[in-house]
């Protein structure tokens with residue numbers, strides 16, 4: 001390798017959000033990851049939602065009243081039919 005053009009390649013501490021940490025070579029000193037071999041469903045064999053920024057919660061919130069609204073509109077339509 002040419003001198004002076006490559007970043008230093010050293011041991012870097014990798015930290016996962018699950019609490020696991022391990023060392024691997026990198027040009028950075030510290031790397032934070034969201035998923036690793038200790039918590040990825042492929043290795044654990046358990047189902048897990050890989051949910052970034054609470055997207056599943058947002059979806060649940062948005063459509064929590066969706067089924068209720070549909071029922072209400074159906075009831076209105078049925079009462080209109082009875083009046084005819």
Ligand SMILES: [Zn+2]
Pocket residue numbers: 016017018019020034035036037038039040
């Ligand atoms: Zn992990």
